[in-house]
Amino acid sequence: MRILYYLLEKEFLQILRNKSILRMLIIAPIIQLILMPLAADFSVKNISIAVVDHDHSTVSRQLIKKITASGHFKLTGYKDSYLDGLSMVENDKADLLIEIPIGFERNLVRENSQKLFITINAIEGTKANLGGGYLQNIIRDYNSELRMKWIPPNSGPNRGQVISIASTNWYNPYMNYHLFIVPGILVSLLTAMSSMQAAFNIVQEKEQGTIEQINVTPIKKYIFILGKLLPFLVLSVIVFTLGLIVSKVFYNIWPVGNFGILYVSLIIYLFAMLGMGLLISTYSETQQQAMSLSFFFTMIFNMMSGMFTSLDSMPNWAKIVANLFPPSHFIKIMRMVVMKGSDYSDISSHLFWMFGIGLFLTTWAVLNYRKTIN
Amino acid sequence: MITFSNIKKTYLKGTVLALDDVSLDINKGQLFGLIGPDGAGKTTLFRILTTLLLPDSGTAIVNGLDIITDYKKIRDSIGYMPGKFSLYQDLSVEENLHFFATIFNTTIEENYELIKDIYIQIEPFKNRRAGKLSGGMKQKLALCCALIHNPEILILDEPTTGVDAVSRKEFWEMLKRLKLKGLTILVSTPYMDEANLCDQIALIQNGKILSVDEPHKIVSNFDGKLYSVKSAKIFQLMTLLKSYPDLKSCFAFGDALHATFLETTNYEELAQNLLKKGFEDIEIKEITPSIEDCFIQLVNSNK
Numbered sequence: 001m002r003i004l005y006y007l008l009e010k011e012f013l014q015i016l017r018n019k020s021i022l023r024m025l026i027i028a029p030i031i032q033l034i035l036m037p038l039a040a041d042f043s044v045k046n047i048s049i050a051v052v053d054h055d056h057s058t059v060s061r062q063l064i065k066k067i068t069a070s071g072h073f074k075l076t077g078y079k080d081s082y083l084d085g086l087s088m089v090e091n092d093k094a095d096l097l098i099e100i101p102i103g104f105e106r107n108l109v110r111e112n113s114q115k116l117f118i119t120i121n122a123i124e125g126t127k128a129n130l131g132g133g134y135l136q137n138i139i140r141d142y143n144s145e146l147r148m149k150w151i152p153p154n155s156g157p158n159r160g161q162v163i164s165i166a167s168t169n170w171y172n173p174y175m176n177y178h179l180f181i182v183p184g185i186l187v188s189l190l191t192a193m194s195s196m197q198a199a200f201n202i203v204q205e206k207e208q209g210t211i212e213q214i215n216v217t218p219i220k221k222y223i224f225i226l227g228k229l230l231p232f233l234v235l236s237v238i239v240f241t242l243g244l245i246v247s248k249v250f251y252n253i254w255p256v257g258n259f260g261i262l263y264v265s266l267i268i269y270l271f272a273m274l275g276m277g278l279l280i281s282t283y284s285e286t287q288q289q290a291m292s293l294s295f296f297f298t299m300i301f302n303m304m305s306g307m308f309t310s311l312d313s314m315p316n317w318a319k320i321v322a323n324l325f326p327p328s329h330f331i332k333i334m335r336m337v338v339m340k341g342s343d344y345s346d347i348s349s350h351l352f353w354m355f356g357i358g359l360f361l362t363t364w365a366v367l368n369y370r371k372t373i374n
Numbered sequence: 375m376i377t378f379s380n381i382k383k384t385y386l387k388g389t390v391l392a393l394d395d396v397s398l399d400i401n402k403g404q405l406f407g408l409i410g411p412d413g414a415g416k417t418t419l420f421r422i423l424t425t426l427l428l429p430d431s432g433t434a435i436v437n438g439l440d441i442i443t444d445y446k447k448i449r450d451s452i453g454y455m456p457g458k459f460s461l462y463q464d465l466s467v468e469e470n471l472h473f474f475a476t477i478f479n480t481t482i483e484e485n486y487e488l489i490k491d492i493y494i495q496i497e498p499f500k501n502r503r504a505g506k507l508s509g510g511m512k513q514k515l516a517l518c519c520a521l522i523h524n525p526e527i528l529i530l531d532e533p534t535t536g537v538d539a540v541s542r543k544e545f546w547e548m549l550k551r552l553k554l555k556g557l558t559i560l561v562s563t564p565y566m567d568e569a570n571l572c573d574q575i576a577l578i579q580n581g582k583i584l585s586v587d588e589p590h591k592i593v594s595n596f597d598g599k600l601y602s603v604k605s606a607k608i609f610q611l612m613t614l615l616k617s618y619p620d621l622k623s624c625f626a627f628g629d630a631l632h633a634t635f636l637e638t639t640n641y642e643e644l645a646q647n648l649l650k651k652g653f654e655d656i657e658i659k660e661i662t663p664s665i666e667d668c669f670i671q672l673v674n675s676n677k
Contacts, residue, residue, distance in 0.1 A: 006476040014464050019567035213519070216424050216454045217477050218446055 003219060007227030011201075015231060025197065029189040029239050033182070033246045040181045040308065047131040050077035050094035051098045052085040057105035059146070064143050067098070072134045086119065095121045096131050108146070170266030171339045183334035184307035186243040187269075190236055191301055191327050194270050196294040198232040198277035203290045206281075221369065229274045236270050237263070257337035261344060265333045268351055272326040277364035301327045329354045375558050376400040376423065376460040376527065381432035382439035383418055383581075392418040393429070394451065394581040400574075405553045407572030409665070410563040415581040416562035417457060419486050423560070424454045437526060440475065450478070453525035455516050457532040463505030467496055467515055470504050471522060478523035485524045488555065492548055493518050517548070528559045534568065534587060546571045577669050584672040589665060596663040597671060598622065601641070603631040604657040618644075625670060632667055 003044070016022060049067065052103040053060050068075045079085045088094040097119035108114040118135060122128040189314035197250050214224065247253040255262060301319050304318070305311075305327035311319060322328045329350040336342035344351075376398070383393040393415045400406045401530050401674045408416050421427040422434060425445035434441045461470045471493075475482050486493075496514050497606065499507065504515060513533060520528060530549075534542045548566065549559055570589045577584040577592070584591055603624075605611045608640055612631055615624050624633040636645075649655045663671075 003477055003479070006473065009464070010465070010469075010473050013469065014462065016466055132513075145418045208463065209456060209458045210462055211460075212426065212456045213427055213460045213474070214456070214477075216449055216452065217474070217476055 002221050004227055006221065007024055007205040007219075008230060011231045015235070021197075024194060025235055026239065026242070030242055030246055032189055033185060033243055034250055036185050037178050037181050037251065040185065043063070044127050044130040044134075044369065045072060047073050047096060047127060047134070048076040048094045048097045049073045049098065049135075050085045050088045051075065051202035052079045052082050054097045054102040055100050055104040059108060063139070063142055064092060067135065067138055070134065070138055072131070072198060077305040082117075086368060089121050092121075095124075095127060096135060096148060098135070109150070137325060158170045178336070178337060179253055181249050181307070182251050182253050183338045184331050186240065186247065187327055187331045187334055188298075188302050188305075189243065190240060190266075190269070192294075192298050193239060194232055194236045194292075195277035195280065196298065197235075198229055198274050199240050199284070199290045199294055200287050201232070202228050202278065203284050203287050206284075207286055221366070225278060225366065225369065229278065232274060232277070233267070237266065240266055253338065255338040255341075257343075259339035261342075261347070262334075262337050265330065265337070265347065265351060265354075268354045269326055269330040269333075269360065272354050272361060274343040275358045275361035275365055276326075279361050279368065282365055284366040301325055305329070305331055307331055323353065324357060326354050326357050375402040375404075375435060376560070377435045378419070378423075379433050379435075381419070381422060381429045381434060383415075383422065383427070383429050388430075392581050393422075396432070396578075396581070396583055398576060398583060398586060400558065402558050403553065403556060404573045405549060405559045405561070405574040407569055407610040408560065408578060408668070409564075409566060409575050410562075410578035411564055414578045416578060417531055418581075419578075420454070420529055420560070420562060424452060424529055425449060450523070451525055452529055453520035453523065453526045454529045455531065455533060459512050459516060461504050461512075461516060461519060464503060465500050466503055467501040469505070470515060471518055474519040475522045480523050485522055486557065488552075489518045489521050491551060492521075510544075511539060513537060513541070513545065514539070514548075521552075526558060528557050530559070530561045532562050532564065534563055534565065542568075548612050553590055566664065566669060568597040574644065574663070577665075577672060579669075579673050579676070582676070584676060592665060592668050593663055596668050597675075598634040600635070600663045600667055601633050601635065601658055602627075602661045603633055603675070604629070605648075605653045605655050607653060611648070611650055611656075612650060614648070620644075623671065623674060627666070632661075632663075634671075 004014060015025075016202065051064055053064065064075070067073050073096070077085065077088045079088070082097075082099055085094070085097045085099065089097050099119070101115065101117070104114055104116075116139065120128045120132050143335040151295075167174050205214065244255070276295070280290055280293045280297075304322045305325050306322065307327075311322050311328065314322065331348045333342075333350050336347055377400075378396055378398040381393050381396040382391075384391050384471075396415075396419065410416055418427065422429050422441065423436065425441050425448055427665065428442065437451055439448050439451075441448060462473070465473065471482055475485075492514050496507075496511050496518070499511065504512065507515065517530075517533075520530075531618050534545055537545065542565075549561065553559055561568075563569075569592075572589060572610075573588065574588055575592065576586040587595070603611065603615065608626065608629070608631065612624065612626065615621055615631065615633060620636045620639040622634040622636060624631055626632075635641075645656055
C-alpha cells in the first residue's frame, strides 16, 4: 500500500507538471462541451425555400405567407417557371422548391381538390427530411383551415370532422434538444479522456524505457496497474463534475435524479473504460499505435452508442454489438437519471452490463500484461 | 555468485539466434566485463539475468536463486542500469532517486553511504529535471538509482557507450570504488580498450562466448607473434601482404596493419622485399597484442 501511495504521488507529480496534457485533460473537454451541443442540434431552422407561383391568387399568397411565417423557412426566391426554381436548387440557393399550379384556388373551390408539387434537395438528409415534413405539416394545417372556412356550418353530417391530436412530451416537454445531447456529449468526452489517456500514459513508459527500470523492481503487477489507472479515475471524476457545472451554467441542465446514483454509475463506467485503456496499452508498443487503436474505438463508440441517433433504429445484430459498448449503457443511464430521475432499479441492467464488460476487459488486459516481456 | 548454464535464446519464433549455449561463471566481488560488438548478445544475456526475459533453454543461478522460480527475490538483490537512459525525464534528480528508493522499500538516507561519492557530483543539480541533464550527469544519476537499494550485484549495460573519454575514465574509477565496497559488477561494453579495466572478461560474438579469462591471460594466450606493418600506402601494402604465402592473418588496425606469419618467416627478407616493391617507408616490428587483436583472432579461428 505504501508503494501504491508513492506510485500515485509520482504519477500526479508528472501529470501536474505536464502543463499541455493538463490543459488537454481539463480545459479541452469543457470547451468541447460548450461548443459541440450547438452544432449537434437536429431541429432544423433556416431552410431556404424557393416558390414558383403560377396562380397568383389569394389562396396561393396566403399559403406562402403561412410557410414563411412558421420560422423554419426562409424565402430565397420567387420565380416564374419551374426550371428557374430548379436552377436555384441546383445552385444551392434553395433547399426546397414549391410549385403552385395555375388555377390552384379556382380548382380548390370548384373540385375540392388540388395538387402541389414540392422538390426537395436531398443532399443533406436530415435537412431534407425534416424540411419536407415541416412543409407538409404546414400545408395540411392550411388545408384544414380552408375546409373549416369554406364548408357551411350546417351543410350536413360528417363533412367537417377532423381528428385533432394533442400530444405532450414527457421528461422533455419543450423538446429541448440540448437536454438530450449534452449528457451524451459529456459521456463521449469522458470516454476519450479515460481510456485513451490511461493507455498513452502506460505506453509512454514502454517508449521511454522506464518500464524496464520498473520491471526489475519487486513492484507487484497489480500495484503498478492500479498506480497507473487511479489517477485517471480521479481526473475523470473531476472532468465529469466540471461537465455537470458547465451543463448547468450554459444549458441550464441539472440532473433531476440522485447524484449518488450518477457517481456510482460513473465509477463503474470508468472501471470498464480504464480496463479498455489498459488492454489497448498491452497491445501497443508506441503511443502512435495506442492512438490509432483508441481512435478506432472512440469513433465507433461515438457513432454507435446512441449519442446522436436512436439505437433502436439499427438492425438487430448491430444492436447486439452496440450493447457491448460501455458508452451505450452510460449514455442511457445519464439520460435516464438527468432527465427522468431514474432509480437504481431502473438502471440496474445497464450497471450490470458495464460492470460485466469492465470485468472482462480488465481480466483480459491483466492476463495480457506481462511483467516478463518476451 | 552468478552461473549461466547452457543458456539459449532465440527471437522471432526461433529464426534469430541471440544466445547460443552460453555458460559462464562469475565470482563474488569481481568486476566482470562482457565484451563484444553490437548485436553480439550482451543485452540479451543481461536481460535474462535481470529476469526481464526468459531463456528458451538452460538455467541461470544468481546468488543461489534461480532466475525463473525465484525472480522476485533476485530483483531485490540486483541493480540494473539499462543501455538506454530509462529514468523519468520529467522528474527531478532528487525525485527520481526518492522514487526508486521508495519502490524498493527503502530511503535515500539508509543507503546514502553507497552512493555518496557519485551523488555528491550531481547534488548541485538535484532540482533539475532528469531530461535536462548532460549525458554524463544522466549516467551518474542512473547509477545512483541502480544502487539506491543496496544491491549485491550491479549490472550495467553499455554504460560508457556515447560518453566522452574523460567521463568514461571517471566512470570506470567509480566502478572500481564500488567494487571495493564488495559489490559484484557486470559491465558490457563494445570498447575493447576497456577490457583491461576488468578483473575478468568474456569475449562474446554472435551469441557465443569465445573466451573467458583475465585480460592479461587472454593476451598471453595469443597464438603466434603479432607484427605491426606500417607504410603510407596502406591499401597497396595490404593487397600485397595478402598474396604473401607466409602470411597467417592480416587486418587494418588504425594506421597500421597487424599481421601474423608462419614461424619460419624471415622478417629481414620480407622488409627487403617490400622495400623493393616501392614501400620505401616500410616499418615492421613485433608488438604486444591488444584485446582487440585477440578478439579478432578468436573470431577468425571460430569461423
